[in-house]
Amino acid sequence: RKEVEQDPGPFNVPEGATVAFNCTYSNSASQSFFWYRQDCRKEPKLLMSVYSSGNEDGRFTAQLNRASQYISLLIRDSKLSDSATYLCVVNLLYSSASKIIFGSGTRLSIRP
């Protein structure tokens, strides 16, 4: 089982729709969490960090559920420009080291 799992999609939704992705992680040593966005043939870019209390940035809302070990990303009023692959990233923190793990990504396609 992968340490970080995402539904690969693709999610194909109409413009203006609300779409949500989940990401599950298996290691309880996971300390911090991020969502990245990657456009085709481009580098990943940080979309938002995910805080324990949940956080919002414009149309984007991120949630963390430590008990069930998953994080989520909600996109409201989706735009054509939201079409991309969304990567879930988990940072494991051990006593003397840390490790960053990327999910394999969820592809989102917004249609007009």
Added chain:
Amino acid sequence: EADIYQTPRYLVIGTGKKITLECSQTMGHDKMYWYQQDPGMELHLIHYSYGVNSTEKGDLSSESTVSRIRTEHFPLTLESARPSHTSQYLCASSDRDRVLGNSPLHFGNGTRLTVT
């Protein structure tokens, strides 16, 4: 925000050549990483460094080598390129965070390598 630069942006080279992919960051980040990614596929960590003179192999076995002589510079070298090395190579850096262990990664715009 980190400024991190990779050169060249694109490289087409023949089999057997030695190549070095450059990566530099100007934010003084301790940690630097090299990822390999094929089109439409997931990222694979091939090397990382937690500081000067520190380098480690990542999760994916790679024939490449790296060095970290200066904080800002983390070049990747292939002694003898082969067609199987054709891929995108992404460099990233992050700051050390005492609480979280890692601040978010900031990526360079990548080097797309084609070995003919």
